[in-house]
Amino acid sequence: MTTPSPKNTSLLRPARPVGFTGYGAYVPRYRLPAKEIARIWTGGKGGTPIKEKAVPGLDEDVVTMSIEAARNALARAGIHAHQLRAVWVGSESHPYAVKPTSTIVAEAIGAVPNVQAGDWEFACKAGTEAIVAAMGMVGSGMADYAMAIGMDTAQGKPGDALEYTAAAGGAAYIIGPAEDSVAVIQASYSYVTDTPDFWRREHQKYPEHGVRFTGEPAYFHHITSAGQTLMEAMGTTPKDYKWAVFHQPNTKFPQRVASQLGFSPEQIEPGLLVTTIGNTYSGSSIIGLTAILDIAQPGDRILLVSFGSGAGSDAFDLLVTEEITERQGKARSTQDYISRRVEIDYAEYVRMRGKITMK
Amino acid sequence: MTDVIIAGIGQTAVNEHWDVSLRELGLFALEAAVRDAGGLKPQALFVGNMLAPNLSRQAHLGALLADFAGLTGIEAVTVEAAGASGGAALRQGYLAVKSGLVDAALVVGVEKFTDVVGSEVEAALSTASDSDFEAMQGMTPTAQAALLMRRYTHEYNVPADGFAGFALTAHANGAGNKNAMFQKAIKPDTYTRASMVSDPVNMFDAAPLADGAAAVLLTRPDLLPPGFPHPLVRIAGSATASDTLALHDRKDMLFFEAAYLSTGKAVKQAGITLDQVDFFEYHDAFSIYAALSLESSGFSIRGHGWKLAADNRITRDGSLPCATMGGLKARGYPGGATGVYQAVEAATQLRGQAGANQLANIRYGMIQSLGGPASTAVTHILEKVS
Amino acid sequence: MEIARHWRLKQQRYGLVGEVCPHCDVKIFPPRDVCPECGGEAKTLYTFSGKGEVYSYTTIYEAPAGYDETAPYTVALVKLEEGPLVTAQLTDVDEESVQIGMPVEMVTRKLRQDGDERGMLVYGYKFRKST
Known part of the structure; x- marks a missing residue:
């Protein structure tokens, strides 16, 4: 049995060129320092994977956070919500087990009723999964604009390594015609295998993970495979990109995978947000991209590679257009959200995240 | 048209009556009023109640009380206007007798708060506000009062203890009322040290919710039993008015339009001017409501209502005694029974039966019952018949 | 369960959709179909900007x-820039920083769940300090 070798034909590139017409981020304002978690669970000993993570307020969830990111994306796109033909929300923390997040978001932003709506789930890459689907929808000419959101209010088991990083936040993108884009999606490539590095069974509150198994066979293998294949197919090297952003479950992984692929620390620096907001799961790589777009200049080329456990990666080759300059300031910047910071302690955190038994 | 006389009065103490049911409370007041009237038989019963369907899972109080009072067969209905239910029931009783269609009408106000404890009580109270656009935001009546008090304090530069006079007066008067929930005067620093309920409303700016029932029996002078033992008190003026249900729908929320309108009509009907009113039983569910009632009714210019209390002009020896039996603050706030308590207390004063709290040389008493932030205001003028 | 009631009000709740009077251009929220100024019929939908300032406020303990699981919380009367006052919770605020006149902006947040944890989630407008 032979494994098919990736060729240009593996690229996902629509007939009609598409790009990001608008983008918007959201990060809740509360921050739980990792050392506060360490204080509770390790007596403050040992290193921490990040500095602090973003925690949603009592009245926030994937619906409310998606609505705000979507409104930001609409403001930057300068289109009316009625022009959207799809509102898709990728998350592993949809508030309902059954009932779409996306219909509530679509209603709230005024996109109903002539619209597709659906919820996506693929661990941390549900957001880019929705982006690729939106590329297909717009690229085929079925629609002019489609919205893809990756948003999470991730939870780690108390005391588990994931508790330090499981955070809240994400981003919304409007995929539209390339000529109406701040960044053209020159190509994308998806790499998927059945790799059980992380999962959450039905009715379980917290996910399980394979500890060190989540590294080489999962995160690193899929991201490097996707990134390398895309660059090979596009005939590019890391030097051709001004910026790169990778899924960021902690600070070290994206740094190491960048170096493995040949990217410099400077190339990933503006998009590396995990240190200050944590791993926002479905939002993780794509909120990193919003921070890059906030400072990008026309002509900048960007490589984006997501990773979702289970497992797979979506890689994108982006080229920033002239439109970026005017649209950056039309909504709150990602760094604005990050600096809107209120520190909480572990007690406030357990209350806000519903970890106190009330009945 | 005939005069309407308050022939009988009755009341229970206002308190947490854990061992007494809604119907027993109502029955106690009802029977006391009938006894006080020399056994007059009513043909109609108007029950003022605010929350029984929510708190006691009991609607249909007209039939219930008529049944338990052995009055089955008479006309009997509930009248609801939130906190003004008692005043509104009194007006229905008044209209029935005044029209000549009913010879004697019983008005019973009854409220039973303590059948439910905890946050369900706040939830029930908030049903009196705009459910879709106020209560849905987690609003409560106390918070509504706090929004008004904050804005009032902001616009009129009221000092932090500016409203203390309302609580001081109420508690001083409660001390002489054996039916009052609080029968002890308080000191000024008790007010200043009080904990916040909903800033700037502190514990002494908010009347305590409690159980109680009060009743009056109304009739025509010619139907009074021979040898009727009490000085006659008549209802000289009666009016009710409404305002927007939600505070946010008001053009000018620091003026209780409904209080203004109903006072104007009641005073005019009584054929008097406001300065002839000898005392005022206002609806001090919150001290800001007392201030706004004084202003909107015309006893003070706008922004100065609190000064009447601060300058000791509403005490029993002041120019306009208010809350003479403790008001809602010290007698207690028995919801939809309150307006009937006010009638019982004013009649007690006018009859000269107020004991330690008796006012001298009085002829006209005004009572005002408010629903929510005066979304309903019912005003009556009671007069001692000379 | 109060499904129909919440569903019926979703536009107002999620997006601050009120009305504008076609006769005198007065903006109306909450919608009431009759213009409070001229008394004419006013059923034209109007989406408010969500910008306003605090007219009064308090904290509910x-x-x-x-609502008890989210207490204490701050509620306010917000004067919208288009004119109407609206009653709403303030969110993402520190109580001590709130002042009359503070500029605020609308956000859509979770108001409550209908009944217990099995019930539907109710979302609606709240306001936060604008920047």
């Missing part, structure tokens, strides 16, 4: 059933 003893919350009604259904």
